[in-house]
Amino acid sequence: MVVLSLPNHDNLGQFKTCKPTPNIFTGIPIIDISDPNAKHLIIEACKEFGFFKVVNHGVSMEFLSLLEDEAVKFFKLTQQEKEKSGPPNPFYGNKKIGSNVREMACEVLEMIADGLNIGAKDVLSGLLRDEKSDSCFRLNHYPTCPELQALNGRNLIGFGEHTDPHIISVVRSNNTSGLQICLKDGTWVSVPPDHSSFFFNVGDAFQVMTNGRFRSVKHRVLADNLKSRISMIYFGGPTLSTKITALKSVMEEGEKSLYKEFTWCEYKKSAYKTRLGDNRLALFEKFAGQ
């Protein structure tokens, strides 16, 4: 988000705002991955919220702080200096992914595969481990915007509502709030920040692979008027040629697939023709409008 000049009431329209949401949500599922029951709790969380927090993940706080310091330094550079580190690849992120984060995501996917009785443990994690996997890593920076926040008592949106297209996303942020998720009943709630944990969200591809059992969670980020937010996200995706389709092993007998079959490449191409907040899966629903 780049704020070029302070708004007056005439140019306020270019900034997206939303009604203030007082709800700090205390119901986010917290998963201790060393808990023997974790696989069941993760599956419940993916069904109910499409979102959960992982603790006891084994990534040291010291390492996370170092990473955060590097991100802070990067965002303090001038645009010209930032560009010296090369063009983003893909244009919104980077393909260089630390193995720690990917491994943690794979561990969680293996627990899910086990809990769903999918068969081979690596059916899901193998998609992310493939060297051609279309995963990426992204850093987001939300500077403080005190002047905007004061306008009409509304909240400024830093990242508009959307679902992530990939299989799974892993988010780590500094201790600034802002992330919100949309619950099943349509209520927006604020996720209490926790810089020592990782937040996982189910993406569109996973919703399709579980034939709608898991929720690709709608989320957004509000700008804070006092503290800037820095987040790092790993988007775990399959190879471009992977067919995204309901896993036979999760389907009941006679159950029909809710979505038409498509490859990840086809989905991405289609997604990039849409706008951030669009329901991108709608184009692939089999029974839309019936």
Ligand SMILES: C=C1C[C@]23C[C@@]1(O)CC[C@H]2[C@@]12CC[C@H](O)[C@@](C)(C(=O)O1)[C@H]2[C@@H]3C(=O)O
């Ligand atoms: C409008 C768009 C931005 C986006 C790609 C898309 O066509 C639709 C999905 C958007 C999204 C949401 C999750 C991630 O933040 C993201 C990097 C992604 O892979 O899909 C963004 C894309 C983006 O900001 O470029």
Ligand SMILES: O=C(O)CCC(=O)C(=O)O
């Ligand atoms: O910055 C965040 O905390 C989340 C950003 C996000 O949802 C995204 O980049 O897809």
Ligand SMILES: [Fe+2]
């Ligand atoms: Fe997202």
